[in-house]
Amino acid sequence: MLKKKKKDMPAVSTASLPDIIFMLLFFFMVVTVLKSHTVRVDFDLPEGVDLQKIENKSLENHLYIGSKDDGSISIQLNDAFISIDQIRDAMIKIKNSYDLGEKNDASLSLKVDKSIKMGIVTKVKLELRKADFRKITYVSVGEDQE
DSSP: OOOOOOOOOOOOOOTTHHHHHHHHHHHHHHHOOOOOOOOOSBOOOOEESSOOOOSOGGGEEEEEEEEOTTSOEEEEETTEEEOGGGHHHHHHHHHHHSOTTTTTTOEEEEEEOTTSOHHHHHHHHHHHHHTTOOOEEEOOEEGGGO
16 A cells, blocks of 8 residues: 655745734834824813814814813913914914915814803904914814713
């Protein structure tokens, strides 16, 4: 009778394994979006009914209007605390930092505490108008997100 020879399985080559791991690491580093700023203003968003999501979040800036523990009003633009008088210069500086094609697409998300008086929001909007920054979105909490 003929005897069958046992064939050994060839070893799996792991030479390309570090390359694959580094490619995956690089991929996730590129596609991950990190938090761009820390909110240090206390605010409670009002409820909204007809809400829409923002398309291009890379051109979005955030303006928070809330109150501090002592009851005074605080305004935070991205990461910096500013006063109403500084809004115009700060927005012009932000708008000038964009490329020519992106300047018209830049937007500002206005997140205002629901207890803030509308007169302060009007002053902020006037300063934004003076800075020729007119694409403003008002952020609110949807009925299903409470």
